[in-house]
Amino acid sequence: MERLVVIGGDAAGGATAAQARRRRGADDLEIVVVERGPYTSYSACGVPYWVGGLVAGPDALIARSPEEHRRRGLDVRLDTEAEGIDLDKREVEVRDTATGAAHRIGFDHLVLATGATPVRPPIPGIDAPGVYGVQTLDDGRALIDGFAPARTRAVVIGGGYIGIEMAEAMKQRGLAVTVLDRGAQPMSTLDPDMGVLVHTQMEALGIDVVTGADIQGIETAPDGRVRAVVTSDAEYPADVVVLGTGVRPATELARAAGLPLGDSGGIRTDLRMRVWGDDARHAGVWAAGDCVEVLNLVSGRFQHIPLGTHANKQGRVAGMNIGGDYATFPGVVGTAVSKVCDLEIGRTGLREKDAEAAGFAYETAVIESTGRAGYYPGADTMTVKMIAERVSGRLLGVQIVGRDGAAKRIDTAAVALTARMTAEDVTALDLGYAPPFSPVWDPILVAARKVAGKVAGPAL
Incomplete structure (x- = not known):
């Protein structure tokens, strides 16, 4: 029987273990999850809303408790910190943080889901x-x-x-x-x-x-x-x-073990989330979540983008592959949303300085519009900025700041970026319209029309 050891029991680690278990039973694959804290599979993104009183308590932020994981056949070891990886002996050295006792766990498959460390x-x-x-x-x-x-x-x-x-x-x-x-x-x-x-x-x-x-x-x-x-x-x-000074990938274990790190400090993996490289010692070693780099599909460069959405998807991909299926994580376009009080913020793709660093010549357009028909009660202003490649018109990035459903409009732009659409393509999208939800010309379409005119000739 093989053994899978997962270092980190939160989003990526929990998803990896759960997916592997669904595909391989306990008589075929032993799964050990090593977690240095007291919780598993929780939403760190929800902590500000708990602190602000919008969420009742920490239990609401836990997607799957250690007990739930154990009932599904996972050996979850809390308050246990991984301190070293021996790739030659294929062992992980761990320490019980309460007693200080240390021991080693052998592995056939190893997943690093060590997350990120606050700066x-x-x-x-x-x-x-x-x-x-x-x-x-x-x-x-x-x-x-x-x-x-x-x-x-x-x-x-x-x-x-x-x-x-x-x-x-x-x-x-x-x-x-x-x-x-x-x-x-x-x-x-x-x-x-x-x-x-x-x-x-x-x-x-x-x-x-x-x-x-x-x-x-x-x-x-x-x-x-x-x-x-x-x-x-x-x-x-x-x-x-x-x-609120950001995070860096937690890659001390990976670095000490000689695993490959990228320019931004995250672990470099292939599309299936296997650790990159042709070193025979890397066989069966995987990584997922905030400790890895991801490929930006717009710039073609690797970045460290620590988000729960990526962690869950990458963990799912790693677990499926370990379980015998085939799955890939092709990359991201850099989509994120947030808010402060009733002000909503969304972004996807490249900023101007990202486009310059990647070597794009580009045009920008900034427009103001409303999230509903202007005459409909509650219509409020939002600002949309769109960046497109000069001549080709390929969409490169979109940013939105406003109220009244502004942030989630960024998803339309994220799909367009993933599909490598041009600004002109976006102007023809058949988006939903009714006065309570959008003007006749959705703000995304207005921005696309304006920037398409700048890259292709006279304003449309």
Whole structure:
């Protein structure tokens, strides 16, 4: 009988193990899942909404508990950390985090689903009480437990997805919120001209946003708890500091074992999620989730894009292949959505600087439209930016900022990018229309029409 060892029991690891088990019974394949924490298969993306009070508690964020996995024939070992991989002996060295006891587990198949690690900038005071990350359910519980009536001021460091979502959570908790971001505008996954729209709307919602923030340190009170965040220009009082400074792929185990890493630091795999390379020791070694790189289907380059959607799909692909089926994960177009209060944000494909780095000559178009017929009650404005390759008209990227269903319109653009459609192709899409849902010309079509005119000649 063969043994599959999965390192990491969250989205990618849980999906891998579940898919492999569906295809191979316990008398054919032993499956051991090693998880260093106390939970499996939970939604880290939901933590800001739990913190903000929109989700009742951590149980709502757990898709499949350790007990459920065990009932399906998986040997789930919680609070067990993998500390080394011996590819020659085909063993994983693990340690019980409670007792410190260490032992080795042999494997025929090995899946690295080690996820990503929050970036903690090396600034003085970052480990002080009152400074929180939001990567795990334990992080969310610690932050909620840290709230108190006298703690009324929050500073969020970082203006990316986690940063703006945590700013919303703190706002819903009734705290005065300041976001400090080192970039020219928040949401660096957008072009600056779209990021400024997010900045303006966050300020209108009562969230202070400071850009170009050069953080020097975190000051503490006499009791050691956080008191303020200090930048090169000012000091921002804080009772609570939340880190939204991004993540990096957790690849220490892979690196130490000599597995191939890409330019962005993630593990490089083939389309079936097998670890890349022709080294015979890599046979039966797979990787999935936030620890791997993915191919951007628009730019043709590999990137680290840590999202739960990718992790679940990659885990499913790895598990299917280990189970004897055939599946591939061809890549992504870089689609993501978020919101802060009622402001919705969506993006897919390339930003202007991505297009330049990939060598594209391009044109852009920015339009304002409404999400419903202008005369229909509740119609609100959204801004759509579209980027297309010059001459060919191939769609390269789309960004949307607005309200009233703005964010999910990005899915239309994501499909168009995946199909390598031109802007002119997009103008002819047969999208649904009724006044409660869209104007006659959907905002995506309006933007496509405008950019198609710029790449192909006179405006249409």
